Amino acid sequence: MKFNLHSAIPLTLFRKLSFGKVKSWYCGLVKRTPPIPPYSHIIQAGDPTLRVVSEHIPINLVQSPEVKFLMQRLKTAFCRYDCVGLSACQIGIPLRVIIVEFNKNHSKNYSSDEIKHREIELLPQTIVINPELKVLDYTKIIHSEGCESVRGFIADVSRYRKVEIKGLNENGEQISLNANGWLARIFQHELDHLNGKLYTDIMDRKTFSCSCWQVVNERGGKVELPFSP
Ligand SMILES: [Zn+2]
Structure with missing residues (x-):
């Protein structure tokens, strides 16, 4: 799935956000298949x-x-x-x-x-x-x-x-x-x-x-x- 950054976020808001924050925001919107264990990441307290x-x-x-x-x-x-x-x-x-x-x-x-x-x-x-x-x-x-x-x-x-x-x-x-x-x-x-x-x-x-x-x-x-x- 592809997004057009400039058309999806209001330009004024886009200027205030760093690239990292924009990327992280969009990653949260895209539904991805969760990985299955054994993970390559380390699980956190609560798991x-x-x-x-x-x-x-x-x-x-x-x-x-x-x-x-x-x-x-x-x-x-x-x-x-x-x-x-x-x-x-x-x-x-x-x-x-x-x-x-x-x-x-x-x-x-x-x-x-x-x-x-x-x-x-x-x-x-x-x-x-x-x-x-x-x-x-x-x-x-x-x-x-x-x-x-x-x-x-x-x-x-x-x-x-x-x-x-x-x-x-x-x-x-x-x-x-x-x-x-x-x-x-x-x-x-x-x-x-x-x-x-x-x-x-x-x-x-x-x-x-x-x-x-x-x-x-x-x-x-x-x-x-x-x-x-
Ligand atoms: Zn430990």
């Missing part, structure tokens, strides 16, 4: 899929075309949104798969003091199918964290200091790793997703903040929250 307890993947299906396609979509969304952790339910498929990575670029967002304080360590991209988490150190550590499915907000969350993760890799082989500090936090966050939980369920509610509240003030409220990069 019932985020509250479902995800199902195990039978080992004989780990290398099936359907699961391989899911892995591909998960990796694409993970890279597109530059995540440090993502679960399959966040792209609309409630199966027990997570992906975690913490690389040098991610660590550039933190000062050397923060890296030490948060016990940040690097981890290459790691997919875990049917992950099981065991707490190795029950010391609770409080730090601020966010979630791609609660975009635009952060809050303080208490997490265990050290965990062990066991599960299968993409080839269906058993893997096991220990995660400390920040990585332990990421794994606990992703495991919560597989059990239908969000960090907002366990956060310190008084610390719940818009991640760009200062920018909102600096720009007189003229800030838009993007849901895709």
